[in-house]
Amino acid sequence: MKQVSERIRQIRTEKGWTLRSLAEKSGVSASALSQIESGQVSPSVATLEKICAALDLPITLLFDDPANGPDPQIMLAGHRRKVYSATSHATIEPLARGLPDKKMQPILLTLDPGGVVGESPYAASEGEEFAIVMQGTVVFEQNGKTYPLQEKDAVYFDPHQPHNWKNQGREPSVVLFVVAV
Known part of the structure; x- marks a missing residue:
């Protein structure tokens, strides 16, 4: 979950958003967002969906690696x-x-x-x-x-x-x- 927490913080700050602005857009409180970003709490899947919707990105982007070109991505x-x-x-x-x-x-x-x-x-x-x-x-x-x-x-x-x-x-x-x- 640490990688997900760090990715949320990274995307939020890249957008120039404060915790409060993400809270307003997602419906997740600023205090809960702070705890999620710091890894203090494990959010529900639905909460991750709300955060991703506010950030306008699919939930799987929280887990994505950089693009590897046109080769198929094998997931053993x-x-x-x-x-x-x-x-x-x-x-x-x-x-x-x-x-x-x-x-x-x-x-x-x-x-x-x-x-x-x-x-x-x-x-x-x-x-x-x-x-x-x-x-x-x-x-x-x-x-x-x-x-x-x-x-x-x-x-x-x-x-x-x-x-x-x-x-x-x-x-x-x-x-x-x-x-x-």
Whole structure:
């Protein structure tokens, strides 16, 4: 999470924004932002989404490496960067880094039992999202409705509408997201 915290601070300062201005744009308090940037707290996935929306960048840019040219970017399972959110009880694993001008952002999300992406339903700023449950079970919530999903179930949805993900099971759940940007 340290790299993510440092990247948020770097992008905010590059834009010339104060903590207060980012707080106003993101809806995350300045004190919480300060604690996130200093690595004192682990933000939820939804809070990271809010911060990235305010900064006008996809969440995976927090994990990106510099562009490596036109060569394919191979992401071996044991060598991918992972970030754990203690608040969400979730591991975020970006699956496409280093390619400039990406049109989609694939992300692997592992939710521990009892894990929840956002403290409350949240909206994202990206175009469209697709998700498929690779392992376990999750509950997808949107527009006041809940949708229990099992392994191999998929959902294509508008992330601009408030939504959330929960693992109410006893085993970790793994969900593959593809976000169109």
